[in-house]
Amino acid sequence: MKLAAAALCASFLLVAFPDSSAAGASRHSIRVNPVSDGVFEVIPNTGNGYLFWCGAADYAQRSLRVPRNSKLHITRGLGRSETTGRRSAVQFTLDPDLAAAGPAGGYGSVNSLQSGDTMSVQAALGYCFIPFGRP
Numbered sequence: 001m002k003l004a005a006a007a008l009c010a011s012f013l014l015v016a017f018p019d020s021s022a023a024g025a026s027r028h029s030i031r032v033n034p035v036s037d038g039v040f041e042v043i044p045n046t047g048n049g050y051l052f053w054c055g056a057a058d059y060a061q062r063s064l065r066v067p068r069n070s071k072l073h074i075t076r077g078l079g080r081s082e083t084t085g086r087r088s089a090v091q092f093t094l095d096p097d098l099a100a101a102g103p104a105g106g107y108g109s110v111n112s113l114q115s116g117d118t119m120s121v122q123a124a125l126g127y128c129f130i131p132f133g134r135p
Contacts, residue, residue: 034083040056040092043081048111052113054127075100077114077115100115
């Protein structure tokens with residue numbers, strides 16, 4: 001019984017305090033890699049738009065230390081990763097000069113992941129707390 005309690009406590013601590021030495025890892029083990037100066041790529045293992053935005057916001061705040069009112073911009077929409085070769089990745093920037101023009105018709109949805117979509121770090125961090133398995 002004590003062993004089970006210790007394992008449960010250790011599991012909680014790993015989730016509550018992720019390993020900050022894991023460079024490029026964000027909440028939910030979403031991989032984030034630099035692509036070029038000012039552009040980074042978010043590569044979740046699985047999931048939907050929520051995890052891409054969550055990974056970008058978490059990386060921007062915890063690794064780059066930007067304020068929550070900073071804007072995330074998608075520079076390249078959903079496609080193959082340039083840094084890992086994985087099938088699904090999205091590239092982001094915090095620099096509006098590197099951002100693509102917004103999509104025709106404006107922002108569609110969190111899952112559109114189109115070049116030019118933008119969102120504040122604060123709003124994107126909110127997607128980190130949506131329970132798994134829910135849209």
